[in-house]
Amino acid sequence: MANDLLDKAIGDLDRAVEAVRTAAEYVPDAAGAAAHGLSGGAIDPFVFQLAIFVLSIFVGYYVVWSVTPALHTPLMAVTNAISSVIVVGALLAVGISASGLATGFGFVALILASVNIFGGFLVTQRMLAMYKKKDK
Amino acid sequence: MSPNIAAFLYLVSGVLFILALRGLSHPTTSRRGNILGMTGMGIAIVTTLLLATPSLGGFVLIAVGLAIGGGAGAYIARSIAMTSMPQLVAGFHSLVGLAAVLVAASALYTPSSFGIGEIGSIHAQALVEMALGVAIGAITFTGSIIAFLKLDGRMSGKPIMLPYRHLINIALLALIVFFIIGLAVSESHFDFWAIVVLALALGVLLIVPIGGADMPVVVSMLNSYSGWAAAGIGFTLGNLALIVTGALVGSSGAILSYIMCKGMNRSFISVILGGFGGDNGAAASDDGVQRTVKQGSADDAAFLMANASKVIIVPGYGMAVAQAQHAVRELADALKKNGVEVKYAIHPVAGRMPGHMNVLLAEANVPYDEVFELEDINSEFAQADVAYVIGANDVTNPAARDDKTSPIYGMPILDVDKAKTCLFVKRSLGSGYAGIDNTLFYKDGTMMLLGDAKKMTDDIVKAINH
Numbered sequence: 001m002a003n004d005l006l007d008k009a010i011g012d013l014d015r016a017v018e019a020v021r022t023a024a025e026y027v028p029d030a031a032g033a034a035a036h037g038l039s040g041g042a043i044d045p046f047v048f049q050l051a052i053f054v055l056s057i058f059v060g061y062y063v064v065w066s067v068t069p070a071l072h073t074p075l076m077a078v079t080n081a082i083s084s085v086i087v088v089g090a091l092l093a094v095g096i097s098a099s100g101l102a103t104g105f106g107f108v109a110l111i112l113a114s115v116n117i118f119g120g121f122l123v124t125q126r127m128l129a130m131y132k133k134k135d136k
Numbered sequence: 137m138s139p140n141i142a143a144f145l146y147l148v149s150g151v152l153f154i155l156a157l158r159g160l161s162h163p164t165t166s167r168r169g170n171i172l173g174m175t176g177m178g179i180a181i182v183t184t185l186l187l188a189t190p191s192l193g194g195f196v197l198i199a200v201g202l203a204i205g206g207g208a209g210a211y212i213a214r215s216i217a218m219t220s221m222p223q224l225v226a227g228f229h230s231l232v233g234l235a236a237v238l239v240a241a242s243a244l245y246t247p248s249s250f251g252i253g254e255i256g257s258i259h260a261q262a263l264v265e266m267a268l269g270v271a272i273g274a275i276t277f278t279g280s281i282i283a284f285l286k287l288d289g290r291m292s293g294k295p296i297m298l299p300y301r302h303l304i305n306i307a308l309l310a311l312i313v314f315f316i317i318g319l320a321v322s323e324s325h326f327d328f329w330a331i332v333v334l335a336l337a338l339g340v341l342l343i344v345p346i347g348g349a350d351m352p353v354v355v356s357m358l359n360s361y362s363g364w365a366a367a368g369i370g371f372t373l374g375n376l377a378l379i380v381t382g383a384l385v386g387s388s389g390a391i392l393s394y395i396m397c398k399g400m401n402r403s404f405i406s407v408i409l410g411g412f413g414g415d416n417g418a419a420a421s422d423d424g425v426q427r428t429v430k431q432g433s434a435d436d437a438a439f440l441m442a443n444a445s446k447v448i449i450v451p452g453y454g455m456a457v458a459q460a461q462h463a464v465r466e467l468a469d470a471l472k473k474n475g476v477e478v479k480y481a482i483h484p485v486a487g488r489m490p491g492h493m494n495v496l497l498a499e500a501n502v503p504y505d506e507v508f509e510l511e512d513i514n515s516e517f518a519q520a521d522v523a524y525v526i527g528a529n530d531v532t533n534p535a536a537r538d539d540k541t542s543p544i545y546g547m548p549i550l551d552v553d554k555a556k557t558c559l560f561v562k563r564s565l566g567s568g569y570a571g572i573d574n575t576l577f578y579k580d581g582t583m584m585l586l587g588d589a590k591k592m593t594d595d596i597v598k599a600i601n602h
Contacts, residue, residue: 045374046261046371049371049374049376049379052376052379052380053367053370053371053379053380053382053383054383056150056379056380056383056384057383057386057387059154059383059384060154060157060383060384060385060386060387060388061387061391063154063157063158063384064157064384064387064388064391064392065391066158066161067157067160067161068160068161068162068163069395069482069484069490069491069494069509070163070482070491070494070504070507070509071160071163071166071491071494072392072395072489072490072491072494073221073225073489073490073491073492073494073495074160074166074170074491074495075157075160075388075392075490075491076225076355076356076359076388076389076392076489076490076491077221077224077225077228078156078157078160078169078170078173079157079359079363079384079385079388079389080225080228080229080232080359080362080385081173081177082153082156082173082176082177082381082384082385083232083362083363083366083381083382083385084177084231084232084235085149085153085176085177085180085366085377085378085381086232086235086236086239086366086369086378087177087180087181087235088146088180088181088183088184088373088375088377088378089239089242089243089250089369089373089375089378090201090235090238090239090242091181091184091185091188091190091198092184092188092249092250092373093239093242093243093246093249093250094190094194094197094198094201095184095185095188095189095190095191095194095195095197095198095249096188096190096191096194096249099245099246101242101245102241102242102243102245102246102249103197103242105238105239105241105242105245106238106239106242107197107201108238109234109235109238109239109242110198110201110202110205111201111204111205111208112205112231112232112234112235112238113205113231113232113235114201114202114204114205114206114209115205115206115208115209115212115228115231116205116209116228116231116232116235117177117205117206117209118205118206118207118208118209118210118213119208119209119210119212119213119224119228120209120213120228121170121173121174121177121213122209122210122213122214123212123213123216123221123224124170124173125167125170126213126214127218127221127495127498128163128166128167128170129167130495130498130499130501131163131166131498131504132498132501132503132504133163133503133504133505134503134505134506
């Protein structure tokens with residue numbers, strides 16, 4: 001049920017953007033495209049990205065304050081792991097770059113980011129597994 | 137895959153990352169949170185591969201890269217000692233910083249694969265975002281390496297004070313701004329690499345003057361920087377997952393820095409300016425007054441603790457250095473067998489990174505509901521018979537509360553001097569990490585147990601069980 005609605009919503013969004021695309025024949029990028037469609041093209045997609053960025057800072061602010069001090073070390077390890085989502089840039093560079101230099105940079109970035117992804121999540125898991133309650 | 141569905145999926149992984157952090161509000165929900173985080177990362181990676189399907193060669197390269205990096209990461213995660221967690225996190229931050237620089241470099245060399253234009257005609261806005269991401273990434277990279285070397289003991293924790301360092305830093309910053317403008321106007325590759333080199337230098341210069349005592353702040357600050365660098369690259373690529381994550385990590389690191397600064401009663405600016413926590417402790421005790429110290433043996437300590445009704449254990453970084461956390465747990469077990477109530481009190485800046493002591497105690501099988509933060513337990517010291525201070529020093533110094541002339545005046549401390557007896561385990565009567573004499577040593581209720589933290593604790597356990 002929810003999935004159907006979601007599919008329908010995505011379909012609608014797709015059609016809306018398609019219409020704007022033909023009208024403006026210029027859609028800068030994926031994230032901006034959706035926003036561009038909603039605003040009728042009057043607002044630069046950058047503004048929407050900035051809005052998401054600012055709101056995420058606020059979300060981060062409240063979420064992080066609710067983290068118990070006992071878990072601050074795992075918090076650092078896991079934030080470190082998720083910031084390695086920069087791997088998406090490395091994947092683009094390695095996967096579809098034409099130039100050898102760019103592929104090389106991307107490949108090294110891919111290795112570094114995957115060290116972080118696997119290392120960060122696994123070390124967090126190892127730490128969290130140690131937190132136990134008093135057995136009564 | 138349509139770019140819209142891709143954007144939607146990136147948003148989903150951003151939300152999963154938020155839930156991963158949310159899970160950390162309690163140990164019971166934290167493990168599920170971590171799995172949500174991994175799921176988010178998986179979604180981001182698969183989405184990227186579906187959005188821009190690589191050629192067969194590209195796929196092979198990606199698989200090789202993931203296998204090399206993933207294997208190394210998994211190996212490190214399994215083999216690292218919990219005491220080395222601060223170094224590990226600092227090292228990981230440096231990797232994020234360098235990855236940000238490299239991703240930006242490849243975006244500059246083949247902008248079309250990232251959908252930001254063609255070589256020579258990248259949007260100025262994308263170039264500025266890229267330049268900011270690169271500058272912060274490069275600072276994070278070298279800054280974290282210096283932090284790693286200091287935390288790992290491969291470099292002295294003493295602040296290294298260059299002459300005119302503030303002027304040099306400001307000049308470097310001005311040059312970076314100059315080249316960012318240059319890059320935005322001309323898209324010159326020279327300008328790009330100039331930014332990288334200058335920011336790498338700035339990263340080193342920013343961290344070398346910061347002393348070992350301030351390392352918890354530095355690690356948190358670099359955590360924050362790595363987030364802002366990721367966000368900068370996220371704007372360049374127009375990637376929602378990166379923007380959301382960058383903001384989350386950036387604000388998380390900033391909050392942790394703030395908590396650490398408050399725990400030491402230091403302003404963020406004074407930490408950044410550096411110079412605190414050197415070897416200037418020699419002068420501290422030369423005030424001409426003859427003071428006596430009461431010393432005790434393991435047997436004395438065992439007698440006091442076994443006959444107490446409530447004991448509060450105050451661990452510090454010295455406990456980690458002596459690897460005494462398991463011995464401390466055994467001590468608590470022995471006391472509990474004798475009907476003594478045992479609790480642990482943790483100061484916000486105990487250890488070398490936020491929450492470090494909690495992890496070490498958890499590793500030694502100490503239940504987390506026996507471990508309390510400063511504000512939750514400080515009032516209980518007055519009812520405690522014994523405070524057992526092991527490897528902590530400056531965070532128990534009453535001078536921070538009573539002596540307005542003390543350099544650490546105003547820092548929140550654990551009121552161990554209010555307990556009936558304070559047992560203080562220490563190798564010798566030297567000063568602490570901040571280089572300040574601890575007036576607690578000379579109080580009537582304090583008994584010094586001089587010796588190695590682990591050996592002393594083991595001896596006390598033996599004496600109690602005797």
